Amino acid sequence: MKLDYQNIFTNLLLWREKHIPESRFVIILSLVVGIGAGLAAFLLKSLIHFIQNFVVNLTNNELNFWYLGLPLVGILLAALFVKYIVKDDISHGVTKILYAISQHKAIIKLHNIWSSMIASAVTIGFGGSVGAEAPIVLTGSAIGSNLGRIFKLDQKTLMLLVGCGAAGAIGGIFKAPIAGVAFTLEVLLLDLTMTSIAPLLISAVSATAMSYILMGQQVMFHFEHFEPFSLQRIPFLIILGIVCGLMSLYFVRGMNWLEQKFKRKIKNFYAKVAVGGIISGLLIFFFPPLYGEGYDTIAILLKGNSEQLFSQSLFFNYRNEVWAVILFLGLISFLKIAASVATNGGGGTGGVFAPSLFVGCLIGFLTAFILNQLGCNIPLANFAFAGMAGLMSGVMHAPLTGTFLIAELTGGYDLFMTLIIVSVISYLTIIIFEPHSLYAMRLAQKGELLTHHKDRAVLTLLKMENVIETDLQEVFPEMTLGELVKVISQSNRNIFPVVSQKTHKFLGVVSLDEVRNIMFQPRLYNRFTVRKLMNIPPAKIINNMPMEKVMDIFEKTSAWNLPVVDEKEKYVGFVSKSKIFNSYRKVLVHFSDN
Secondary structure, X not given: OOOOHHHHHHHHHHHHHHHOOHHHHHHHHHHHHHHHHHHHXXXXXXXXXXXXXXXXXXXXXXXXXXXXXXXXXXXXXXXXXXXXXXXXXXXXXXXHHHHHHHHOOOOOOHHHHXXXXXXXXXXXXXXXXXXXXXXXXXXXXXXXXXXXHHOOOOHHHHHHHHHHHHHHHHHHHHOOHHHHHHHHHHOOOOOOOXXXXXXXXXXXXXXXXXHHXXXXXXXXXXXXXXXXXXXXXXXHHHHHHHHHXXXXXXXXXXXXXXXXXXXXXXXXXXXXXXXXXXXXXXXXHHOHHHOOOOHHHHHHHHOOOHHHHHOOOOOHHHOOOHHHHHHHHHHHHHHHHHHHHHHHHOOOOOEOHHHHHXXXXXXXXXXXXXXXXXXXXXXXXXXXXXXXXXXXXXXXXOHHHHHHHHHHHOOOOOOHHHHHHHHHHHHHHHOOOOOOOOOOHHHHHHOOOOOOOHHHXXXXXXXXXXXXXXXXXXXXXOOEHHHHHHHHHOOOOOEEEEEOOOOOEEEEEEEHHHHOOOOOOHHHOOOOEHHHHOEOOOOOEEOOOOHHHHHHHHHHHOOOXXXXXXXXXXXXXXXXXXXXXXXXXXXXXXXXXX
């Protein structure tokens, strides 16, 4: 007897709907998502370490001439995997999640559960200068999205499960559940409500628990001897916060600029791989700390052993010189974005989470090191940790995430005041110049970013194709008033778009109010043409324009109806304020929590 699995599953869905309330079912799913994200984090870390150990054994720890070729191998393997097996773009994982939440009904493709893990493990394992966190966040979010789709849940619940996956991924890979929740609320811009906080916490905690079970109790950067917080040190913390904010601005703007240049200048697939691999290899050859995620470098700096960073470097003989330490660490800080862009631009897969922590640690250490050379007494480890929190807060526009993540990475909250001060100052510094995080700026430029601002969020969810009215009768400029009157008599609208008969380009509009006084005078029917009667509207809407910009145009022009054209000025339809407001109310009811 052949089982009808589809019918069995349908009956299961009906049973669940009848016996398990939606709110309780979401709690159950959030636990499952958290466990899945924790397992994924463990698998990714294990795969990266396996490849790294294989590479180290292969090279026998010889001088870093291997660095010239290893990143190229990793980028090539990852790029080929994506091109011929995945056959989809899996870069910029967190940006993809933001786009899925804002524009794609929280739907993330099924292959993202495994594809970004494999590609990033190969990229990082061979030395690619990127992080594993964005790929694992995409993996966790894909688990949540696809699990919700299996059980036919609505868009709002899917958005929550996507957030649960992200919170679980951060909690699992860093063993930092509070940071996972904070990341979801600050970076993915989900609203904090009583219905959302419990599932997020459950996912983050369950993923963290899985990490403790599978990877042991040790935190990532265990540090026992912090200098206690001192009020006299606050001015120096403010200086560090400003430095981190400005460095975050360089990080965000510089990385975005380099990515655009890389994308536009190099079109050929293998040329991208070659250029990305060669640039990465050269940078890592001259500056070995750029190899991989950089967590080994962070651990060395936290112990105050900056001279160890010169090992396998051409500058080894200058490791004890103050000027060399400052110059070496400074160059690494500024070149990290180039190494990361070359890795990702060449075809590798990875995120900026680890690079931001890496640069932050260098900047914090370097700031304290310079201040100490000037006669101050600054604890290097405290400032290195604070720099990590500050740069992450600036790059991601997430001061809570930066604060809680570093606090949890150290296994305690002894640095809490230090972290808060630097994180907040860094965030306040960068928002003066850059209103969006590195993740969000691409979507914000296109008007596709969902935000905590409810009005803007609802407008973002509205689509132009749903509000365009196409039932208006078109007229041509050569038509006489008599022909226009016949059209008016057969229409129930009071505006008539004027288009070119040959090219269908929009030329103007005839309003019923404008011709009412002459339309009942037959003697004028052949005297006037539509070209003489039409008016030019105060503005035109492009059919792919973001809805927020559309509303801005309505406000500036005080118009009630505006024509919609495509990029070649061809007429598409009209859009009215009343239609937008009606659609707005419908989306708001669905979007809001009652």
